[in-house]
Amino acid sequence: MAESGFSIGQKQAQALESLTQTLGNLQRACPAEFTQALRDEIGRVRGWQARIAAVGQVKAGKSTFLSALIGRPGFLPSEVNPWTSVVTNMRFGLPGDPASGAAFHFFDEQAWQRIITGDGDTRRMTEEMLPGFRAEVLTRQTEEMRTRAQRRLGRFYDLLLGTKHQYDVVGREMLERYVCAGPADDADADQPQGRYAAITQSADIFFPAGDFAVPAIVTDTPGVNDPFLVRDEFTCRSLAESDIFIVTLSAHQALTEVDLALIRMLARHKGKEIIVFVNRLDEIEDFVENAAAVRADVSARIRAAIPDRDFTLILGSAYWAELALDPGTEPARLRRLAQSPEMEAYLARMEVPVPADPVERLILASGLKSVKQAISDAIDTAVGPRFLAEETAQTLAVIEALRSIATTQASQLGHRLNSVDGSALGTVQARLATEEARSRQVGADLEKLYATTENRAQMALNNSWIALRRDLDMICQSYLETEGANIAEALAGHSGTRSFEVDLLPLRAQLEDATVAAYGAARDRLDAVVIEAAAQAARMGEEFLDDAGAFFSRDDLPSGEIVPAVPATLQTLSVEASRKGGWNFWRRGADQKRTIEALSRAVMAEIHPATENLIGIFEAGLIERLQTALQRLQLLSRLCTNAIDQNVEQLEAEVTSLDNVVDGVELRERLRDRIRDDLRDLERRTTLYTLEAERLRGVARAAERGAA
Numbered sequence: 001m002a003e004s005g006f007s008i009g010q011k012q013a014q015a016l017e018s019l020t021q022t023l024g025n026l027q028r029a030c031p032a033e034f035t036q037a038l039r040d041e042i043g044r045v046r047g048w049q050a051r052i053a054a055v056g057q058v059k060a061g062k063s064t065f066l067s068a069l070i071g072r073p074g075f076l077p078s079e080v081n082p083w084t085s086v087v088t089n090m091r092f093g094l095p096g097d098p099a100s101g102a103a104f105h106f107f108d109e110q111a112w113q114r115i116i117t118g119d120g121d122t123r124r125m126t127e128e129m130l131p132g133f134r135a136e137v138l139t140r141q142t143e144e145m146r147t148r149a150q151r152r153l154g155r156f157y158d159l160l161l162g163t164k165h166q167y168d169v170v171g172r173e174m175l176e177r178y179v180c181a182g183p184a185d186d187a188d189a190d191q192p193q194g195r196y197a198a199i200t201q202s203a204d205i206f207f208p209a210g211d212f213a214v215p216a217i218v219t220d221t222p223g224v225n226d227p228f229l230v231r232d233e234f235t236c237r238s239l240a241e242s243d244i245f246i247v248t249l250s251a252h253q254a255l256t257e258v259d260l261a262l263i264r265m266l267a268r269h270k271g272k273e274i275i276v277f278v279n280r281l282d283e284i285e286d287f288v289e290n291a292a293a294v295r296a297d298v299s300a301r302i303r304a305a306i307p308d309r310d311f312t313l314i315l316g317s318a319y320w321a322e323l324a325l326d327p328g329t330e331p332a333r334l335r336r337l338a339q340s341p342e343m344e345a346y347l348a349r350m351e352v353p354v355p356a357d358p359v360e361r362l363i364l365a366s367g368l369k370s371v372k373q374a375i376s377d378a379i380d381t382a383v384g385p386r387f388l389a390e391e392t393a394q395t396l397a398v399i400e401a402l403r404s405i406a407t408t409q410a411s412q413l414g415h416r417l418n419s420v421d422g423s424a425l426g427t428v429q430a431r432l433a434t435e436e437a438r439s440r441q442v443g444a445d446l447e448k449l450y451a452t453t454e455n456r457a458q459m460a461l462n463n464s465w466i467a468l469r470r471d472l473d474m475i476c477q478s479y480l481e482t483e484g485a486n487i488a489e490a491l492a493g494h495s496g497t498r499s500f501e502v503d504l505l506p507l508r509a510q511l512e513d514a515t516v517a518a519y520g521a522a523r524d525r526l527d528a529v530v531i532e533a534a535a536q537a538a539r540m541g542e543e544f545l546d547d548a549g550a551f552f553s554r555d556d557l558p559s560g561e562i563v564p565a566v567p568a569t570l571q572t573l574s575v576e577a578s579r580k581g582g583w584n585f586w587r588r589g590a591d592q593k594r595t596i597e598a599l600s601r602a603v604m605a606e607i608h609p610a611t612e613n614l615i616g617i618f619e620a621g622l623i624e625r626l627q628t629a630l631q632r633l634q635l636l637s638r639l640c641t642n643a644i645d646q647n648v649e650q651l652e653a654e655v656t657s658l659d660n661v662v663d664g665v666e667l668r669e670r671l672r673d674r675i676r677d678d679l680r681d682l683e684r685r686t687t688l689y690t691l692e693a694e695r696l697r698g699v700a701r702a703a704e705r706g707a708a
Contacts, residue, residue: 006211006369006372006373006376007211007212007213007376008050008211008212008213008214008216008372008375008376008379009050009212009213009214009216009375009376009379009380009384010213010376010380011380011384011702012050012213012214012379012380012384012388013213013214015384015388015699015702016045016046016048016214016384016388018695018699019045019388019391019392019395019696019699020042020045020046022395022692022695022696023038023041023042023045023395024042025688025692026038026395026398026399026402026688026689026692027039027042029684029685029688029689030402030685031402031405031642031646033642034398034401034402037398038398041391041394041395041398044391045391046095047095047215048214048215048387049094049214049215049216049217050212050214050215050216050217050243050244050375050379050383050384051216051217051219051241051242051243051244052216052217052218052219052242052243052244052245052246052375053218053219053221053241053242053244053245053246054066054218054219054220054221054245054246054248055221055245055246055247055248055262055266056247056248056249056259056262057249057250057256057258057259058222059250060248060249060250060279060280061078061248061250061279061280061318062220062221062246062248063076063077063078063220064076064078064318064319064322065246065248065277065279065318065321066090066218066220067318067322068318068321068322068325068366068368069218069321069368069371069372070090070092070207070210070218071210071211071325072325073321073322073325073326074172074322074326075172075175076088076172076175076220077172077175077176077179077180086178086179086197086200086201086202086203086222087201087202087203087219087220087221087222088175088179088202088203088205088219088220089202089203089204089205089217089218089219090205090207090217090218090219090220091204091205091206091207091215091216091217092207092208092209092210092212092215092216092217092218093207093208093209093210093212093214093215093216094206094215094217095215097206098168098206099206099208100168100169100170100206100207100208101166101167101168101169101170101205101206102166102167102170102174102175102203102204102205102206103164103165103166103167103203103204103206104164104165104166104178104196104200104202104203104204105164105200105201105202105203105204106160106161106162106163106164106165106196106199106200106201107146107149107161107162107199107200107201108161108162109161109162145198146198148198149198149199152195152198153195153196153199157199160196160199161199165178165196170205175203175205177195177196177197178195178196178197178200178203179197179200179203180197211372214379214384217242219241219242242272243271243272243273243378243383244272244273244275244375244378244379244383245266245272245273245274245275246275246277246371246375247259247262247263247266247274247275247276247277248277248279249276249277249278249279249298250278250279250280251278251279251280251281251283251284251287251294251315252280252283252284254278254294254297254298255297255298255301255302260301260302260305263276263302263305263306263311264305264306267306267309267311268563269563270563271383271386273378273382273383274309274311274312275311275312275314275371275374275375275378276298276302276311276312276313276314277314277315277316277367277371278294278295278298278313278314278315278316279316279317279318280317280318280319281294281315281316281317281367282317282319282320283317283319287342287346288342288345288346288349291315291346291349292349294315295313295315298313299313312374312377312378314367314370314371314374315367316365316366316367316368316370316371317365317366317367318366319366320337320362320363320365320366321362321363321366321367321368323337323362324358324359324360324362324363324366325359325363331358334358334359334362335358337358337362338358338359338361338362338365339358339361343361343362343365346365347361347364347365350364350365352364385704388699388700389700389704392696392697392699392700393556395696396693396696396697397632397635399689399692399693399696400693401635401639402685402689403686403689403690403693404639404643405639405642405643405646406682406685406686406689407686408643409646409678409682410679410682410683410686413675413678413679413682414679435644435648438644439641439644439645439648442540442541442640442641442644443641443644445540446537446540446637446640446641447637449533449536449537449540449637450533450630450633450634450637452533453529453530453533453630453633454630456529457526457529457530457626457629457630460522460525460526460529461522461526461619461622461623461626464518464521464522464525464526464618464622465615465618465619467518468514468515468518468522468614468615468618469611469615471514471518472511472514472515472611472614472615473611475507475510475511475514476507476511476603476604476607476611479506479507479510479603480599480600480603483502483599483603484596484599484600487500487595487596487599488595488596491595500599501572502572502599502602502603503572504572504603504606504607507603507607508610511564511607511610511611511614512564512614515562515564515614515615515617515618516561516562516564518618519561519562519564519618519621519622522618522622523559523560523621523622523625526622526625526626526629527554527557527625527629530626530629530630530633531554533633534632534633534636537633537636537637537640538636540640541636541639541640541643554629556632557625557628557629557632558624558625558628559621559622559624559625560625562617562618562621563617564614564617564618
């Protein structure tokens with residue numbers, strides 16, 4: 001990726017480095033019992049990665065554009081047919097990855113079955129993205145795909161299931177073997193192209209960091225809106241793992257209904273950043289004049305459909321980028337295109353400095369530089385700061401715990417420094433017995449408190465889940481009664497053949513609103529349970545931890561809100577009027593009871609999966625919030641227990657020393673020196689904790705300014 005000196009995600013890289021340095025300093029200075037927790041935290045920070053996915057309809061030019069984006073024109077196969085269903089992950093500079101090569105992961109039987117049955121979130125996303133999605137078609141096509149793999153691989157099929165092929169070097173021909181289909185009729189079983197495509201579940205390709213200042217995964221998805229529904233299922237499975245999306249459109253037919261459905265579905269996830277890239281500008285007639293019209297039309301239609309979300313819109317051409325980056329392109333050809341009157345006019349309208357070099361001119365016109373900048377902005381101002389905020393809050397909590405322990409220990413050592421003489425031995429021994437008893441009692445009380453809180457919270461969660469299900473059922477029943485009455489009234493006045501269009505939009509809105517309201521109430525009830533427990537734990541530990549109550553705040557908990565969405569396909573429902581039986585049914589009137597029963601069956605069949613999904617979103621949000629709260633409560637409990645245990649250890653050491661210094665002035669002075677050394681060490685630690693906390697707050701403030 002050597003097209004320019006631009007470094008993607010440079011601000012995030014600097015923030016991650018600062019956070020890693022702070023964690024390393026803390027790890028070297030902290031007590032032993034905190035070392036592993038900080039080591040794990042360092043691993044999480046170093047393992048952070050920007051996750052970018054290119055999505056869009058088949059033939060929009062995703063693969064060609066991504067090949068240009070990574071600085072390797074023609075690398076990704078772009079002539080794919082409906083049999084291709086492989087998610088290709090290009091991994092840049094990830095810790096622990098090979099420096100180059102590729103790994104191709106094959107299906108196992110469980111993976112085939114998961115495609116057929118689908119998990120709730122993936123199937124919901126697929127249905128939203130592809131109106132008219134039919135699960136039975138996906139099942140049939142998946143079986144056909146498996147049969148194709150068995151036919152092409154013969155006896156090797158069973159041996160390959162659940163395994164992978166890994167290579168140190170990878171090129172286009174190898175990729176075609178794993179991600180592109182071969183001859184449709186499999187007439188030539190030895191044909192290398194597509195030999196393993198039907199059995200390949202995903203492909204990982206390894207690269208050095210290149211233009212990325214942070215570790216990054218760039219994913220090429222199979223595409224959407226193709227008759228082969230496995231493509232859509234695999235695309236949706238990859239979306240949940242990505243944070244930044246490049247929605248690739250074709251300038252020939254920019255923003256179809258499928259494109260809008262895809263963008264709308266992505267926009268519902270508040271943590272996802274969206275870049276819309278209109279490709280193939282070079283293929284439209286009079287692109288100089290029409291580019292502005294395409295931009296205005298696409299922007300206006302997205303704004304109208306999704307008014308509450310920001311997005312970045314970029315026009316360009318992967319073809320121009322490919323020509324510019326391909327070392328085999330003749331210089332004369334580059335000059336003719338880059339200096340043509342049309343290109344001159346187009347570049348002049350971009351309102352940026354126009355370079356003289358033909359390669360740089362085509363790169364600018366292609367939109368490649370703008371996309372890189374948009375990715376970098378998304379990393380530095382949105383995706384990255386969210387991660388930094390979470391990690392900074394967690395690390396600050398650890399620092400406060402360490403500072404609190406150090407402050408408490410220093411206070412205790414200060415008191416003991418004044419009582420190091422022979423007559424104090426009995427007093428210290430008595431205090432030791434008291435501290436040991438308190439340690440055991442507080443530890444037992446904290447364990448009991450945690451168990452009681454977990455049980456209470458689980459009971460509250462179950463009750464909330466039951467109440468929501470009851471409320472949604474009541475909403476559906478009320479809706480059916482109203483619509484049934486309307487149909488009965490209509491049937492009473494007409495005896496001819498009738499069909500009724502039932503509007504589901506009010507029902508959808510009621511279900512979504514009820515879920516949001518129920519979530520807020522359930523969230524508050526769960527928060528109250530855990531906050532009450534945290535206050536009790538803080539009171540238990542206040543003697544041992546300075547400001548113990550500061551370690552828990554509901555403001556730091558995740559899933560404060562949810563976005564419950566009923567699939568957009570649930571808009572209207574057609575119900576045919578049932579006729580009264582007999583050979584002369586066409587002479588008889590409509591059967592109201594059977595018609596209303598048919599309405600009930602049809603509505604429940606359509607809405608049941610949606611209500612189950614709403615309940616799943618509701619439950620997942622509460623569980624995530626509760627688990628985080630309980631983890632914080634457990635951390636507070638451990639901190640209290642550790643502080644008490646350390647106090648007991650110091651008392652034991654002091655008693656041992658005092659046994660030897662009852663009559664020894666010199667030995668008594670040595671003990672005083674040891675206590676003074678311990679106090680100085682605690683003072684150094686406290687100063688370090690304060691400095692590192694301030695450094696972290698600076699990182700957090702910088703991230704907040706970038707996000708703003």
